[in-house]
Amino acid sequence: MSSYMKPANLSQLQDCLAWAVSSETPVSLIGGNSRASLGHTVPASHTLDMSHFSGIELYQPEELVLTAGAGTPMSEIYSALHEQGQYLPFTPFHPDRTLEADISGTQAAGTLGGMIATGIAGARRPHTGSVRDYILGVEGVTGRAAPFKAGGRVVKNVTGYDLPKLMTGSFGTLAALTRITIKVLPKPTLSRTLMFAGLDQQAGIDALHQASLSNCEPTGLTYLPTDCAARAGLEDSNVALIRLEGTEASVQDRTEALIRLIGKSCEVLTGETEETLWHQITSASVLPAASQQSLWRITLPPSEVTDFLNTSSLQHYYICWGGGLIWALAPDENWRPQPRSGTAMAIRRTRDEIPFILPPSAGIKALAKRLKESFDPTGILNPGKLYGDF
Numbered sequence: 001m002s003s004y005m006k007p008a009n010l011s012q013l014q015d016c017l018a019w020a021v022s023s024e025t026p027v028s029l030i031g032g033n034s035r036a037s038l039g040h041t042v043p044a045s046h047t048l049d050m051s052h053f054s055g056i057e058l059y060q061p062e063e064l065v066l067t068a069g070a071g072t073p074m075s076e077i078y079s080a081l082h083e084q085g086q087y088l089p090f091t092p093f094h095p096d097r098t099l100e101a102d103i104s105g106t107q108a109a110g111t112l113g114g115m116i117a118t119g120i121a122g123a124r125r126p127h128t129g130s131v132r133d134y135i136l137g138v139e140g141v142t143g144r145a146a147p148f149k150a151g152g153r154v155v156k157n158v159t160g161y162d163l164p165k166l167m168t169g170s171f172g173t174l175a176a177l178t179r180i181t182i183k184v185l186p187k188p189t190l191s192r193t194l195m196f197a198g199l200d201q202q203a204g205i206d207a208l209h210q211a212s213l214s215n216c217e218p219t220g221l222t223y224l225p226t227d228c229a230a231r232a233g234l235e236d237s238n239v240a241l242i243r244l245e246g247t248e249a250s251v252q253d254r255t256e257a258l259i260r261l262i263g264k265s266c267e268v269l270t271g272e273t274e275e276t277l278w279h280q281i282t283s284a285s286v287l288p289a290a291s292q293q294s295l296w297r298i299t300l301p302p303s304e305v306t307d308f309l310n311t312s313s314l315q316h317y318y319i320c321w322g323g324g325l326i327w328a329l330a331p332d333e334n335w336r337p338q339p340r341s342g343t344a345m346a347i348r349r350t351r352d353e354i355p356f357i358l359p360p361s362a363g364i365k366a367l368a369k370r371l372k373e374s375f376d377p378t379g380i381l382n383p384g385k386l387y388g389d390f
Contacts, residue, residue, distance in 0.1 A: 001025075006049040010147060010178060016048060017176065018145040020380045029172040029382055031071050031111035034094070035118050038347065039171055039356045039385040050113060053178045056080055058153075064184050065136065065153050070113030070177040077112060086184045090131050091122030091282050113177050119169030120297075120345075122282035123243075126212070126321050127219045128185075132168035137181035140167075142174065143376025153181055166371070172382040174375040188245035193220065193269040193277065194258060196242070197235040201225070204240040205306060205323055207262050211242050212302070212322040214261055216254040219245045220278060221322035228286040228318045232277055235267075243278065284327045284347070287316050294330040294350050300342030308339055357386060 001020075005027070007013040020027050026044040030036065031051055053069035056076065060066075061084040068077065074092075081087055092115045116138075121130040137151030150163030167174060196207055204223040211218050220243030224232065229239045242258060244251045259266060269277065280286050284295060293316075300308060302323030309317070309326070313335075317328035328337070333351065337344040337358065344358045360368070369390055372379070384390065 001046070003046050004049065005046065006052060008052045010141070013050075013141050013176060013178065014145055014147060017141055017143070017380070020046070021143070021145050021378050024378050024380070026380050026383045029117075029176055031113045032073060032109055034110040035114045038118055039382075040388045041352070042382050042385055044383070048176060050176060050178070051111070053113075054111075057179070058181075059084075061086060061184075063153075064186075065181060066184055067137075067153070067179065067181040068112050070111065070116070070140070070180055072112045074110045074112060074115060081184055085187050087187045088134065088182075089124055089128035089185050090134060091124050091278070092131060093118070093120040093122055093282055112180055112182075116168050116177065116180055117170060117172050123220045123222060123278055123320055126221070126324060127217065130168075132165040134183045135164040135168055135180065136183055137179075138164045138167050138177055139179040140175040140177035143378065143381045148175070151181065171385045173372060173385055174381065176381065188219075190248050190251050191243065191245045191270070191274060192251055192255065193241050193243045193274045194255065194266045195234065195269055196240040196262060196264050196266045197237050199223075199238055199240050199264075201238065201309065202306060204238055205319065207240045207264075208242070208319070208322040209302065210261055211258060214258065216244065216258050216261075217246075218242050218258075218322075220281075221320070222281055223319040224281075224286060225318060227288075227316065231288070232280050232286045234277070241269075241277070241281075243274075281318075281320065286318060287327060287329055290316075290329055291348070292350060293348075294333070294335075294346050294354055295348035296326075296328050296330060296337050296344050297347050298326040298328060298337045298339060298342065298344040299324060300326070300339040304340055304342070308337075312337070355388065359387075 005016045007016050025046055027046045027048045028042040028044040029048050029050060051071040054071040056068045056072060058067040059080055094110060116135060119131045136153060139149045141147050167177060199207060208221040208223060212221055222241045224239050226238055230236050244254050305323035313331050314328050315331055317326055319326055346354055346356050372390055
């Protein structure tokens with residue numbers, strides 16, 4: 001079998017994986033190959049290119065559903081949605097920081113399968129849900145070389161494993177996906193971001209916390225220290241950013257309510273300035289492009305964010321999700337985040353020994369191993385991608 005396999009259909013994909021299983025040969029799965037930097041290097045001499053499974057097969061804007069091949073370029077997905085005034089509410093993260101200015105997404109790299117495999121959502125996640133919440137159905141071939149279908153075009157009650165959700169964030173370690181059905185939503189008619197400048201760290205966190213507990217339904221809650229704000233082209237000071245979306249009357253009412261709640265005047269950002277800002281926040285490009293420093297994405301309860309920052313010696317960081325997410329550059333090559341609860345992912349690693357994901361508890365790791373063994377007993381699909389050892 002060739003070291004570079006590019007199956008054109010399901011039958012050829014099954015043949016490729018059946019050979020890999022019988023010969024116990026690990027394979028590295030790729031689509032657009034734009035997210036290859038995420039995770040550990042896969043020790044495989046054979047590549048399985050899924051880009052032939054491409055194209056939008058069904059799009060029903062009135063039903064808010066889209067089905068496409070896993071190898072479909074995200075630029076094609078975004079273009080189709082843009083024409084119908086619809087979008088992906090979870091704002092998927094992309095590791096290529098050069099794309100943050102492409103606010104329409106029509107120049108985005110990567111594929112639908114890669115977006116599902118990584119499963120990393122952006123700033124709207126606490127309000128609209130994560131990537132897995134919008135996956136209705138998947139089809140593909142497991143590491144047993146067995147084809148499968150799960151889910152469909154409507155939301156149904158599920159017994160046993162919810163396979164579409166299980167595949168989200170699995171980084172291609174459980175199956176090679178061929179077809180994916182997703183739910184989409186209409187774009188909000190109006191968006192504006194309230195920028196409260198001059199708040200110190202604790203005051204900024206408190207403002208985000210107040211907004212998150214209110215009935216104002218913010219869809220973005222971010223605190224940028226001075227250096228990040230300047231890099232985003234904003235005030236030369238710390239800023240708290242609160243995004244509101246909806247109808248004009250609703251957004252105006254909530255704007256006035258938030259200003260009263262926080263008790264401080266603000267600047268209002270709209271249009272392309274606002275869109276570009278949130279793409280910069282989602283892509284972490286408000287941080288220095290320091291390739292010699294690891295870039296960490298740390299999730300934790302908002303109640304722990306102050307203690308974490310006060311004990312972490314971070315120099316370059318910012319806060320998202322109202323305190324539930326921190327993007328940070330490691331202050332030195334030996335630094336590892338140590339949240340009391342939550343977890344962390346090294347989006348950029350400067351050394352191979354740095355874990356991609358902080359080691360989970362023994363129970364969670366045992367469960368992950370059992371899942372891997374169930375779907376891929378010979379360990380041929382992206383071995384070591386997530387945890388290094390399996």
